[in-house]
Amino acid sequence: MLGKVSRCVICSLSPRSAMRQERVRQLAKRLGNESVYPPMYRLLDKLPLCVACMEAKLPFQVGPQCLVCGRVMMNTPDERCTDCQRYADGHLLQNRSMMAYQEWGKEVIRQLKYRGDEHLSAMLATLLAIGYYRYYSHIPFRIVTNVPLHPSRLRERGFDQAALLAKHFAESVNLSYFPLLRRVKNTDKLSKQAGRFARYQSMHNAFAPCEEWASRTWKAAPHILIIDDIYTTGSTLRACASAIHSLPSLSQASIRSLTLFR
Numbered sequence: 306m307l308g309k310v311s312r313c314v315i316c317s318l319s320p321r322s323a324m325r326q327e328r329v330r331q332l333a334k335r336l337g338n339e340s341v342y343p344p345m346y347r348l349l350d351k352l353p354l355c356v357a358c359m360e361a362k363l364p365f366q367v368g369p370q371c372l373v374c375g376r377v378m379m380n381t382p383d384e385r386c387t388d389c390q391r392y393a394d395g396h397l398l399q400n401r402s403m404m405a406y407q408e409w410g411k412e413v414i415r416q417l418k419y420r421g422d423e424h425l426s427a428m429l430a431t432l433l434a435i436g437y438y439r440y441y442s443h444i445p446f447r448i449v450t451n452v453p454l455h456p457s458r459l460r461e462r463g464f465d466q467a468a469l470l471a472k473h474f475a476e477s478v479n480l481s482y483f484p485l486l487r488r489v490k491n492t493d494k495l496s497k498q499a500g501r502f503a504r505y506q507s508m509h510n511a512f513a514p515c516e517e518w519a520s521r522t523w524k525a526a527p528h529i530l531i532i533d534d535i536y537t538t539g540s541t542l543r544a545c546a547s548a549i550h551s552l553p554s555l556s557q558a559s560i561r562s563l564t565l566f567r
């Protein structure tokens with residue numbers, strides 16, 4: 306893969322350096338335990354980035370995180386954050402996000418949304434795969450799905466960036482992708498909305514499960530992973546999880562989410 310990459314996508318310098326292998330190795334050790342080291346190394350090495358950018362520009366989450374939503378909490382490891390103590394509704398078991406949403410994240414998400422860049426979505430899916438090995442590889446997911454766009458937005462844009470990410474991601478970690486949800490309410494752009502309650506209200510009943518899943522039967526309640534680009538307050542992902550749980554056949558499913566940024 307690296308052989309095809311002539312330039313680091315962040316700084317445009319050649320991604321090859323004598324030290325690359327050793328530093329990718331160190332980063333792989335820092336991000337995961339021994340059991341996931343081989344895929345971690347392979348995925349990091351595949352990123353079209355020079356090591357300097359990999360180390361300096363990717364704001365990987367570090368430190369103890371809220372057990373539920375993954376918020377970094379410096380002082381209280383192995384706890385739930387105040388938001389999760391207050392708002393947890395039991396539908397979304399857990400969220401994990403790979404990186405802090407800073408300058409670079411804003412730029413790549415903008416590029417992905419408005420251009421649907423295939424190379425970019427492949428790289429971001431690789432970062433999600435690194436997140437999967439970091440946080441979730443012990444969970445036997447049966448279904449990978451995504452937060453869907455409303456059909457009218459899909460027509461406008463021509464592609465669904467979260468679906469693109471989820472498909473690439475599922476492929477790279479050998480899981481099965483299915484479009485499980487549809488968006489039935491065209492919510493206002495979240496950035497225009499103020500406050501958590503407004504987000505909650507606008508997301509409430511915004512999603513519904515696709516009917517074909519109603520008739521499926523499961524030997525055991527399946528583990529489901531929802532992919533999205535950004536976790537903001539979690540109201541979108543929680544609305545997706547409760548839509549999945551509304552199907553009797555999936556009412557016992559264990560639902561988690563993985564996002565690139567938060």
Ligand SMILES: [Zn+2]
Pocket residue numbers: 313314315316317318354355356357358359
């Ligand atoms: Zn670079």
Ligand SMILES: [Zn+2]
Pocket residue numbers: 371372373374375376385386387388389390
């Ligand atoms: Zn939390």
